[in-house]
Amino acid sequence: xxxxxxxxxxxxxxxMTRIIAGAAGSTTLRVPKSGTRPTSDRVxxxxxxxxxxxxxxxxxxxxxxxxxxxALGLEAASRGAVEVSLVDRAAPAAAAxxxxxxxxxxxxxxxxxxxxxxxxxxxxxxxxxxxxxxxxDPPYEVPESELTDVLDALVSRLTPEAVVVVERGTRSPEPTxxxxxxxxxxxxxxxxxxxxxxxxAAG
Numbered sequence: 001x002x003x004x005x006x007x008x009x010x011x012x013x014x015x016m017t018r019i020i021a022g023a024a025g026s027t028t029l030r031v032p033k034s035g036t037r038p039t040s041d042r043v044x045x046x047x048x049x050x051x052x053x054x055x056x057x058x059x060x061x062x063x064x065x066x067x068x069x070x071a072l073g074l075e076a077a078s079r080g081a082v083e084v085s086l087v088d089r090a091a092p093a094a095a096a097x098x099x100x101x102x103x104x105x106x107x108x109x110x111x112x113x114x115x116x117x118x119x120x121x122x123x124x125x126x127x128x129x130x131x132x133x134x135x136x137d138p139p140y141e142v143p144e145s146e147l148t149d150v151l152d153a154l155v156s157r158l159t160p161e162a163v164v165v166v167e168r169g170t171r172s173p174e175p176t177x178x179x180x181x182x183x184x185x186x187x188x189x190x191x192x193x194x195x196x197x198x199x200x201a202a203g
Contacts, residue, residue: 017071020045022078024107029069029100032092038069039137039167043189047165048075051133056163057081060132063157065120065150066142070097070113072135072165074104077111084111085129089119121146124153132159137167148176155180160202166195 017038019027031038039047051057058080064073067086077084086097094117101113116123120136134154138147147166154164155178166175170193177183177197185196 017041017069019071019075019078019104020048022075022080022108024074024078024104027078027103027107029071029074029103030096031069032090032096038071040189040192043167043192043194044071044075046187046189047072047194048079051163051165052079056133061085061129061159063087063129063131063134065123065134065136066138067097067115068093068137070100070115072137074100074113076133076135077104077108077113081133082111084113085116085123085127085131086113087116087118087120087123089117091117120150121153124150124157127157130157130159130162132162134158134162134164135167136164140169140172144173144176148178151175151181152178155199158199160199162199164197164199166197168193168195 016031017029019025020041057076060081061083062073062076062081063085064070065087067073067088070086073084073086088094094115097115101115105113170188170191175195180200181197183195183197187194
């Protein structure tokens with residue numbers, strides 16, 4: 001076990017994070033050597049405590065766009081989501097997501113996790129799935145125009161009253177919300193800010 005873990009740590013640059021709580025709590029997640037900025041444990045715990053207290057995770061279909069390690073989507077899987085789509089265009093990130101998904105599914109065998117190695121915008125324009133909860137945590141260098149396009153494409157893939165969480169640096173402006181999404185919360189932790197928005201109800 002120690003040798004295998006050492007090999008994995010070497011392959012991923014010795015950087016690891018963990019699932020915080022739920023059925024897969026404490027499961028180690030691999031982080032690519034570069035190009036990925038995992039959401040800190042502090043921010044994840046705050047986000048998920050809030051979502052869980054409002055009953056927004058159980059039995060949901062979740063999308064984690066710009067997934068990186070898949071930590072946000074897999075945390076949702078650990079806490080009761082039934083289906084998770086991890087989307088990241090970078091090959092190292094997609095590979096880490098696949099490995100991390102397998103580790104979580106060993107602890108939560110009923111959850112369905114799919115990894116899509118493609119851009120978030122391309123995925124949203126081609127998938128037929130709809131989502132109850134969406135995490136969008138792009139690299140800080142992703143331009144606001146790209147985020148705006150992703151949010152525009154996302155609206156038609158949301159169930160009524162779905163919740164969207166957008167995580168950015170505190171120096172980033174508020175996202176440009178499309179018709180069909182209404183922001184209702186903004187919280188900051190250090191250099192990280194998270195906005196929440198809700199999709200229109202049916203009718």
